[in-house]
Amino acid sequence: MLRHQLAAASAVSASSLVALLLALFCLFPSASAAAGPAAVGLLTIDGAIGPASADHVVRGIARSASLGHGLLVLRMDTPGGLDTSMRTVIKAILASPVPVATYVAPSGARAASAGTYVLYASHIAAMAPGTNVGAATPVEIGLAPPQPPPDKAGKEAPDASRPDAASPMKAKALNDAAAYLRALAQLRGRNADWAERAVRESVSLSAEDALRLQVIDVLAPSVPALLERLDGRTVTLAGQPRRLQTKGALVVEFAPDWRNNALAAIANPSVALLLMTVGMYGLIFEFMNPGAVAPGVIGAISLLLGLYALQLLPVNYAGLALIVLGLAFMAAEAFLPSFGILGLGGIAAFVAGALMLIDTELPGYGIPPGLVGTLATASALLLFGTVRLALKTRRRPVTSGAAGLVGALCTVEQIGQRSVHEAWVRVEGELWHAISSAPLHAAQTVRIVGRSGLRLEVVPADNN
Template sequence: MNRHPLWCALLLLLLGALSGGAMAAAPVAVLTVDGAIGPASADYLIRGLARAEEEKAQLVVVRMDTPGGLDTSMRDIIKAILASPVPVATYVTPGGARAASAGTYILYASHVAAMTPGTNLGAATPVQIGGMPGSPPERPDTPAKPGKPDDAKEAEKPAPGSDALTKKQINDASAYIRGLAQLRGRNAEWAEQAVREAVSLSAEEALKQKVIDYVASDVGDLLKQLDGKTLKTASAAEVKLQTVGAEVIEHLPDWRARLLAVITNPSVALILMMIGVYGLLLEFSNPGTGIGGVVGGICLILALYALQLLPVNYAGMALILLGLLLMVGEVFMPSFGVLGIGGIAAFVVGSVILIDTEVPGFGIPMVLIVGLALASALLIFGILGMALKARRRSVVSGDAGLVGSLVPVLAVHENDPHGGWVQLQGEKWQIASRAPLQPGQRVRVVARQGLQLDVEAADDQAP
């Protein structure tokens, strides 16, 4: 009879241990995207999702504030979200933030879509990338043809995106976001409207129209609302969230993500390419130092790596390289400015068309382009000016440096007073003169005959 209390105590301890283990919920990983969606953002989010899987996280919260970004990077992120075994909650925060363009697609692709009050999403019309842009729609203030009524005038105006290429892009984007909306059970009609008409919604309106799932004041509030919810992952497995009291692990962008964000900035990539080209040319023109070759090679490789991740117009890159080569050619083959001016023009035009997209955050400022062109021009023409000055100076080496030199006679031949020796340019020369010579007499070199110098007595003769 005394054994029963002991067994009951052990049973209670075992149940307590099991319940304590069950109460220890899996952690929640938090990632942050602040700025344009690009190669750096995609790399950071994809690695963040893989790390969350390794940490056995029950949920990944992506805090987002973006004006949009590149289509390729956006699709890479969405592929990673759709294939993730860990549910993803995209949360537009803080107040005043937005999930425009590419951010709207990512929001629709996430398992949970949430926003902070005072934020907005939408304007998901794809931006022209590559190819020849279509004809712009007729301006509203364009004068109508005489005799045409107003409704006829409106009928004559082409609809936005009336050219074939723009239609293809908009239709593709509409089908893409509609598929995401149907996958997550969200408002597909508004999603297509956001693509075709570039409309936007506030957080409250988005919740009413079932575009998003939750409106939360902060991450803690969002986790409270998600507690107990069941979500389906890529493997069709259902994950029940236990987010109240769960450990929140925040993964900020590491050095790799920050470095990639810097070098994939089109302005930085352009500067790196210029430093690389000039460094290699300096090394080739003055071999042996090694500094120009090392620095130039590293910068050029970084620039090429960054440009292959960006939507680059290869005609623009070719014009930039041609412009740099022409400006350098002006130094080695002076053409009175023809090569230099042509190089500057090619560099400016190539820089303007280098990045083949109008996505915010991926353009090269005109101020930077003009500044780099002027700096290159000043450098090239400065070197050219120094070369011209050096060309005007008298030659101090070779035959031209010997002729006209004033030197004292070192010695005179014993049997020939018209001949002797002088020391000139570090060497001992035999001399010949029409007039007799004396040791110590100053003579002027008038010509060179092989290893012999023809001299004549100088005006300021010395005994």
């Protein structure tokens, strides 16, 4: 009897456990559905792609991955960017553990030059109506190449802007850029032929034409509309397919933090030039007045920050050398009697170096001529003031040393033992042996009229 009761109780317990497990199993899908899709990260590039924006994208991808986002939207409006910064962004996108959708927006925005490469590298390429993409020909670095002279028949030289007339270095850069963009197009399954034309012929497309030619994947007027149209789409991530669930996803925007803002300020070419100038002048003033401390500290910090900024930028080292040489010439003017030649040469070298310092024609990365003129004028005024002060100091009578003793007043400390015409006088805290044609007495004030070795010639102060 007891055995049957235990068996029945065991059967009831087993049935209850199975029912509980089935109930929990049925609850999991509903809980998962209630949780909704994973959040979506959003960061923005507005302006030229430089060191600060590249750092923002790299850190944004890492942060989005750590938060478990299902997608990262890179909203972009750029005229182009530096090649090194562009490649940093593309490498981060290609290695991203989170799918990246580059979205050219809002209406009126563009993805020109470097922006085209970033758009092609992304897992999803999207644009808003009224935007454009293309003109991906690399901007020529440095000064324009000299035009070849006319031939003997007097015909004009061929246009160096055409690919067939380009210099070997320009052709090399053009071929490299075309192959790079074609490889990205083939990787993402987009229009590779148009990508190559965008590099070689600088062609551009509107958003509608880009969608029609399979340059982009999606056309959407806003970020919510983009997420709705991407829902259910499959992308390849690290060689594996991944289905996007973005409809109704929470959008988390990554705003630039203080580190990114500081990097953007320092990497500005104008700020870098100012930091370099302040740093050089600070060190010069410290060397002119050892122990002042403040100019040396400010100068050293500014100079290091300026050098850090310059290593992030495409710098023409001839321009940098001219700036340093110009500042050195202006500093040397205060020590050498060159009658302004060193100073004027230094100003000319500074202006020439500042104008050619940044070795790119990318918009937003040039140094304004107004800033160069202001710094040159300030340097000229500082140089003029230093030279004027030096000339005034040179015309002053000597008031120290051996030459400064003649004419000085002193006091008789003690009369000599051999004669009242000899005495010991105190001059600037020192005792000197003195002689006089008139009798002397202790505590008498006398005037120095000459010096012979270690002996002074004095007269009573009341004698004119």
